[in-house]
Amino acid sequence: MLNFLDWTVTILTILYALVLMAYRYWFSKLTLFKMEESISQFTRFTIIIPARNESANIKACVDSIMKQDYPLDAFEVIVMDDFSEDDTAFIVEALHHQYENVRLMRLSDYFKPGELTAFKKKAIEKAVAHAKGDWIITTDADCVVPSTWLNLYNQYILKEKPVFVAAPVMFIKTKGILNQFQVLDFLALQGITAAAVGAGKHSMSNGANLAFEKSAFIAVGGYQGVDHIASGDDMFLMHKMKQTLTKPIGYLYHPGAIVLTAAMTSWKDFIMQRIRWSSKARYYDDNSIIWVLALVYLFNFSFLIMLLVGDFSSLLIALAFKTFFELFFLDPVARFYKLKGELRYFVLYQPLHICYNIVAGFFGQIKTYTWKGRKVK
Numbered sequence: 001m002l003n004f005l006d007w008t009v010t011i012l013t014i015l016y017a018l019v020l021m022a023y024r025y026w027f028s029k030l031t032l033f034k035m036e037e038s039i040s041q042f043t044r045f046t047i048i049i050p051a052r053n054e055s056a057n058i059k060a061c062v063d064s065i066m067k068q069d070y071p072l073d074a075f076e077v078i079v080m081d082d083f084s085e086d087d088t089a090f091i092v093e094a095l096h097h098q099y100e101n102v103r104l105m106r107l108s109d110y111f112k113p114g115e116l117t118a119f120k121k122k123a124i125e126k127a128v129a130h131a132k133g134d135w136i137i138t139t140d141a142d143c144v145v146p147s148t149w150l151n152l153y154n155q156y157i158l159k160e161k162p163v164f165v166a167a168p169v170m171f172i173k174t175k176g177i178l179n180q181f182q183v184l185d186f187l188a189l190q191g192i193t194a195a196a197v198g199a200g201k202h203s204m205s206n207g208a209n210l211a212f213e214k215s216a217f218i219a220v221g222g223y224q225g226v227d228h229i230a231s232g233d234d235m236f237l238m239h240k241m242k243q244t245l246t247k248p249i250g251y252l253y254h255p256g257a258i259v260l261t262a263a264m265t266s267w268k269d270f271i272m273q274r275i276r277w278s279s280k281a282r283y284y285d286d287n288s289i290i291w292v293l294a295l296v297y298l299f300n301f302s303f304l305i306m307l308l309v310g311d312f313s314s315l316l317i318a319l320a321f322k323t324f325f326e327l328f329f330l331d332p333v334a335r336f337y338k339l340k341g342e343l344r345y346f347v348l349y350q351p352l353h354i355c356y357n358i359v360a361g362f363f364g365q366i367k368t369y370t371w372k373g374r375k376v377k
C-alpha cells in the first residue's frame with residue numbers, strides 16, 4: 001500500500017513541479033508594457049461596476065477612477081446596483097451630481113430577484129447595452145485603481161489591437177494572519193493568470209480588472225450559454241472570445257495597471273469566496289485548466305492520505321518539493337507586485353494552504369454557499 005502511495009505521490013510531485021516550472025518560464029517571458037509619455041488618440045471607455053451592499057467602498061472606488069490621467073470626455077462610469085439593501089444607490093446618485101460622467105443603473109428596473117441566478121452577469125449585460133464606450137472595462141466596487149489605469153489600457157489597445165485584455169489585481173495589504181495568507185495565495189493565482197494568458201494557454205482573468213471590445217461582447221452573445229452559472233463572468237467570457245474570434249487575447253503587464261481590491265475580513269468569508277471561485281470549475285470546457293486543477297487538487301489531497309496512513313517521511317519530502325517549486329515560481333511574481341518580503345512567511349502557511357485547497361475544491365462542487373447575503377448553488 002505504502003509503496004503504491006509513494007509512487008503515486010512521486011508522480012504527482014513531478015507533474016506539479018513541471019507545471020510550476022512552465023508557469024515560471026511563461027511569466028519570465030512577459031515583457032513589461034512600455035508606456036508612452038504623450039498620445040493623441042483616446043479610446044472611449046465605459047467602466048462598469050456591479051455593486052451590491054457596497055456603501056462602505058463605492059465612493060473610494062469611483063473617486064479613484066475619476067482621478068485618471070485621461071480625458072474626462074473619453075470615459076464614463078456605470079454603477080449597476082444589484083438589489084442593494086444599504087445606501088449604495090444613494091451614494092452613487094450623489095456622486096453623479098459631483099461627476100457628470102458617473103451613472104447609476106438598477107438591476108431591479110429589469111428583473112425581480114427570484115428571476116436570476118447569475119446576478120453579476122446580468123448586471124454587466126444590461127450595463128453593456130447602455131454603454132457609450134467602444135471598450136468596456138469591469139472592476140469591483142471594493143477596488144481602487146491607479147491614476148495610469150485608463151491611459152495604459154488605451155495605449156495597450158492601440159498598440160496590440162486585442163479583443164480582450166486581462167490585467168493584474170492584488171489584495172490591499174493590511175495587518176493580520178488572514179490578510180497575509182490571502183495575499184500569498186492570491187499572489188500565486190495572479191502569477192498563474194499572467195503566465196498562462198501571456199503564453200496563450202488558459203482562459204484566465206479577474207473581473208476586478210479586465211477589458212473587452214463592446215462589439216466583441218455582442219458578437220459572442222454576451223453570457224449566453226453560461227448565464228445560469230452564478231460566477232465566472234470573467235473567465236467564461238474570455239474563453240468564448242478566445243474560441244470564436246480571431247483578434248488576440250492580451251495581458252496588460254505593467255505595475256501601473258494593478259488594481260487593488262479588499263481581502264476578506266473573516267475566515268468564513270474567505271472560505272465562501274474560495275468555494276464560489278471553485279464552484280465554476282465543473283463548467284469549464286477549457287481542457288488545459290481542467291487538467292491543471294485536477295492535478296493541483298490530487299496533489300494537495302495526497303498530503304491528507306499520507307497523513308492518515310502515517311507515511312510521514314514521504315509527506316515531509318513531498319512538502320519540501322512543493323514549497324521549493326512554489327517559491328521558485330513565486331519569486332518573480334512577488335518582485336512584480338513588490339511583495340518579495342511576504343515570501344518569508346510562505347513556509348508557515350503551507351499546512352493551511354493544503355487544507356483550504358482540499359476543502360474549497362470539494363465543497364465548491366457540491367455545497368450551496370452564501371455570498372453578498374444570498375445563498376447560491
